[in-house]
Amino acid sequence: MNRERALVTGASSGIGREIARVLAAQDCDLVICARRRTELEALAEELTTSHGTTVEVVTADLSGSAGVEELIRRAGDVDILVNNAGFGTSGNHIDLDVKGELAMVDLNVRTLTHLSHHYGKQMAAKKSGRILNVASIAAFQPGPSMATYCATKSYVLSYSRALRHELKPKGVSVTALCPGPVVTGFQKAAGLNMGSMVMMSAVSAHKVAAVGVKAMRKGRREVIPGLMNKPMPLITRLTPVRMQLAIMDSVLK
Ligand SMILES: NC(=O)c1ccc[n+]([C@@H]2O[C@H](COP(=O)([O-])OP(=O)(O)OC[C@H]3O[C@@H](n4cnc5c(N)ncnc54)[C@H](OP(=O)(O)O)[C@@H]3O)[C@@H](O)[C@H]2O)c1
Numbered sequence: 001m002n003r004e005r006a007l008v009t010g011a012s013s014g015i016g017r018e019i020a021r022v023l024a025a026q027d028c029d030l031v032i033c034a035r036r037r038t039e040l041e042a043l044a045e046e047l048t049t050s051h052g053t054t055v056e057v058v059t060a061d062l063s064g065s066a067g068v069e070e071l072i073r074r075a076g077d078v079d080i081l082v083n084n085a086g087f088g089t090s091g092n093h094i095d096l097d098v099k100g101e102l103a104m105v106d107l108n109v110r111t112l113t114h115l116s117h118h119y120g121k122q123m124a125a126k127k128s129g130r131i132l133n134v135a136s137i138a139a140f141q142p143g144p145s146m147a148t149y150c151a152t153k154s155y156v157l158s159y160s161r162a163l164r165h166e167l168k169p170k171g172v173s174v175t176a177l178c179p180g181p182v183v184t185g186f187q188k189a190a191g192l193n194m195g196s197m198v199m200m201s202a203v204s205a206h207k208v209a210a211v212g213v214k215a216m217r218k219g220r221r222e223v224i225p226g227l228m229n230k231p232m233p234l235i236t237r238l239t240p241v242r243m244q245l246a247i248m249d250s251v252l253k
Pocket residue numbers: 009010011012013014015016033034035036037060061062063084085086087088107134135136137178179180181182183184185186187189
């Protein structure tokens with residue numbers, strides 16, 4: 001039987017590493033990508049030992065097109081694409097280094113678009129394939145102190161919804177995974193110290209990965225892991241933007 005081949009970006013830690021573990025347990029072979037080689041190689045060894053997975057490790061900086069093109073060249077044909085690599089920053093927008101903000105847009109938006117375009121086309125040609133794009137619960141409202149990050153995730157959600165509509169008749173599913181808080185390397189990278197109220201809704205990276213992959217397999221449009229996070233889009237829709245901004249300001253400061 002032909003084994004599926006999945007490409008997971010940002011697999012060196014957190015949610016991406018857990019998604020790689022879930023897919024390996026489902027007998028997928030993997031291409032895993034991030035910048036940290038040691039972490040990727042340790043994961044490859046773990047998955048080969050525990051599941052007999054064939055794992056290709058690609059170390060690349062995906063915030064630049066050279067890294068993305070190298071990944072596409074090395075990964076070849078895949079049945080599943082998981083666009084997970086991403087990061088956030090926090091602080092008043094004009095006080096942040098613009099280089100970091102633009103690198104975030106490049107990784108969270110540009111690279112995700114480039115890979116979805118490339119593999120969406122390839123999957124549509126063979127009339128099968130699945131794309132899982134990691135957005136966030138931050139996609140549903142603007143976020144003062146995380147202005148660029150929240151905007152990148154709104155893009156991911158909007159883009160994934162539209163792409164799903166276009167690709168569904170061609171046999172390709174697109175799912176947006178929208179986690180709330182998850183304790184990973186994300187908080188340290190973003191300089192975030194989440195309050196205890198926010199952390200009450202935290203879900204483990206493994207649970208987020210399992211829920212995301214299950215939704216992807218069912219071809220769902222989007223999924224929000226964690227009972228406490230699920231009402232967020234409805235609450236946002238019912239809340240005036242002025243109040244959304246005030247709430248997010250107090251949560252993210
Ligand atoms: N944690 C949360 O609360 C949360 C909530 C909602 C959504 N998310 C989203 O979940 C996704 C995964 O984040 P995480 O929480 O698992 O954080 P994480 O543990 O920091 O993982 C981020 C992954 O992205 C990779 N990455 C970062 N910059 C990269 C670059 N320039 N090139 C290639 N790979 C890069 C990192 O690998 P290297 O450092 O080795 O390159 C790492 O594997 C992100 O898209 C994030 O926005 C997270």
